[in-house]
Amino acid sequence: MSTNIQSSPAVKMSFPVGMFTNSYLFGQSAKNFMLAAGFFFGITVIRYLFRANKRSEFDYYPHDKVIEICKFCQIIKDQQCNLYNDEDVMAFSDGGPLAKQHLLIVPHKHIRHINTIESTPESLALLKKMQKVALDLLKQIHLKEFEKQQALSDKPLEFKEGQYLLGFHRSFAISVDHLHMHAFELPFKSTFIYWRKTCWIFFMKIEDLISYIEKQIERQLQRKVTF
Numbered sequence: 772m773s774t775n776i777q778s779s780p781a782v783k784m785s786f787p788v789g790m791f792t793n794s795y796l797f798g799q800s801a802k803n804f805m806l807a808a809g810f811f812f813g814i815t816v817i818r819y820l821f822r823a824n825k826r827s828e829f830d831y832y833p834h835d836k837v838i839e840i841c842k843f844c845q846i847i848k849d850q851q852c853n854l855y856n857d858e859d860v861m862a863f864s865d866g867g868p869l870a871k872q873h874l875l876i877v878p879h880k881h882i883r884h885i886n887t888i889e890s891t892p893e894s895l896a897l898l899k900k901m902q903k904v905a906l907d908l909l910k911q912i913h914l915k916e917f918e919k920q921q922a923l924s925d926k927p928l929e930f931k932e933g934q935y936l937l938g939f940h941r942s943f944a945i946s947v948d949h950l951h952m953h954a955f956e957l958p959f960k961s962t963f964i965y966w967r968k969t970c971w972i973f974f975m976k977i978e979d980l981i982s983y984i985e986k987q988i989e990r991q992l993q994r995k996v997t998f
């Protein structure tokens with residue numbers, strides 16, 4: 772039995788791929804150059820996405836001026852928040868909700884984004900407070916809004932873990948130049964929003980940020996001990 776390998780579709784398919792993987796049309800050095808160029812292009816893209824201090828107009832202004840321009844600083848100054856306000860944080864509902872419930876938790880201090888949070892116990896306390904305020908508010912609104920449903924059904928109304936998502940924009944994806952935590956009660960309004968908001972490239976969950984800052988503080992302490 773004879774089979775014609777030349778005319779088999781699998782061999783035909785692999786022909787253009789072989790042009791790049793073997794040094795057939797390109798020399799070995801050209802192939803290596805392309806690989807290296809691809810590698811550095813990839814690194815550049817990643818570095819662009821994760822660069823720590825993206826410059827904005829805010830960087831060139833003194834602190835007083837920043838507070839004058841910043842949208843969230845103005846809301847804090849005018850006490851326009853409708854849900855919660857104390858000496859450290861405030862909370863209000865998002866104008867264009869993306870989920871069943873969508874709140875914003877904003878610290879009074881003007882911090883640009885998660886990369887400019889200092890790794891100090893004070894920041895840690897602030898983040899934990901933001902988390903607590905968000906969960907309390909979500910729970911409160913959830914229970915208030917669904918009291919009627921509770922009255923109709925026998926099932927006890929509870930607020931479970933996994934029913935909410937708390938987190939921040941990554942530094943390159945910030946919408947407003949003032950640190951704010953988005954607090955969602957699931958489900959999201961669409962699959963695309965769900966994907967965009969839960970994807971780690973765009974969004975950092977509060978739990979991850981807290982554990983990262985805890986580790987940084989631990990490292991600083993270790994450094995102090997060794998010196």
Ligand SMILES: [Zn+2]
Pocket residue numbers: 837838841842843844880881882948949
């Ligand atoms: Zn601000």
Ligand SMILES: [Zn+2]
Pocket residue numbers: 940946947951953
């Ligand atoms: Zn935002």
